[in-house]
Amino acid sequence: MKYLVILADGFADLPIQRLGNKTPMMVANTPHIDQLCQKSSCGLLKTVPDSLHPGSEVANMTIMGYDAEKYYQGRGVLEAEALNIKAEPDDLVLRCNLVTVEAAKLLNHSAGHISTEEAAELIAVLNDYLGNEQVRFYKSVSYRHVLVIKNGLAGVQCTPPHDVPGEFVETVLPKPFETNATAKLLRQLMFASNELLTDHPINVQRRASGKAVANMIWPWSPGFRPAMPTLKELYGIDNGVVISAVDLIHGLGKLGGLESVHVDGATGLYTTNYSGKAEAALQALKDKQYVFLHIEAPDEAGHEGDVDLKIKTLEDIDQKVVKPVLQYLDKHPKDLTVAFLPDHPTPCEIRTHTRDLVPFMIYRPGQAPDKVLEYNEESVREGAIGSLQLTEFMNVLLSGKQ
Secondary structure, X not given: OEEEEEEEOOOOOOOEHHHOOEOHHHHOOOHHHHHHHHOOEEEEEEOOOOOOOOOHHHHHHHHOOOOHHHHOOOHHHHHHHHOOOOOOOOOEEEEEEEEEEEOOEEEEOOOOXXXXXXXXXXXXXXXXXXXXXXXXXXXXXXXXXXXEEOOOOOXXXXXXXXXXXXXXXXXXXXXXXXXXXXXXXXXXXXXXHXXXXXXXXXXXXXXXXXOOOOOEEEEXXXXXXXXXXXXXXHHOOOOEEEEOOOHHHHHHHXXXXXXXXXXXXXXXXXXXXXXXXXXXXXXXXXXXXXXXXXXXXXXXXXXXXXXXXXXXXXXXXXXXXXHHHHHXXXXXXXXXXXXXXXXXXXXXXXOOOOOOOEEEEEEOOOOOOOOXXXXXXXXXXXXXXXXXXXXXXXXXXXXXXX
């Protein structure tokens, strides 16, 4: 049996008053997702342990079948793995956003989704002026980058920037900077970056064009490189790939023994190459047992608080991803199990992740579906699989049991 997991990041939401107290999923035109639902069995899944923050890194790790309380060490190390950054055992690795700060408040976690080319130039400036034997910045895509602190100390507490839009920077700095030298260093780097970047020509031009500026770094999710078994060692999955525009997913897959597939035009935004990602997934299924297809767009729309954009991303996933998967199933009816789910909700009115249970559906060839006719946060409560906890999802997916 082969397995395709379609992970629509942040797809789930909460009822919104202007939508008639329905969620974006409930009002979006998604006939192909509902058609897949009518062939599947459904349920609800807890993806985040109570002890951990409801981040995409934790939730995706859980969905891939890893005990996050045992293996999770931070988001930064996963992204470093994807970028082939050699992290030594005593290297503290952090995700490092370029963000927008105005009037001492954090306004935007993504610097208005700054371009990769602009960001690369700013990261180079940071390395020139702030980099040294202890501190090094590594560029990645758009606002997402990596910071490595040699001989960094454990115990640093950082706040994800997408959790605190509009908050005063001083209230959400790394801590305890009074007693932890690494937390103090991170604070110093943040303010030094603000001085360096505020009047950089790129930001001068962005400001003149009415765009959000990238005038501060925001380090978060610190950790050390984890020792993780592969999916072959855990579950007997012989081979597989991850398809994503997000480094943390590629890093997680790499640690799990999966290959990375990068698709031209995959951006992580609503402009992403949905069709190309679906095509790459179906192509990989010709000789791979397991395909993890990750789509970031709904999550970014949720972080922006843009309800209409989120609905658009759901409809694009329906037309450009799920529709070709259904067409594939018509031609290959016996050998492919398909799961569809988000990793966590990213409600538009909250603009950050929550730890609420997520709706999922699993299609299995030859297995009778349940009675759920449309896929959304409420309908799946009537599904045959019921409620699953954490790594139970992977076990159910592979075992074929309901």
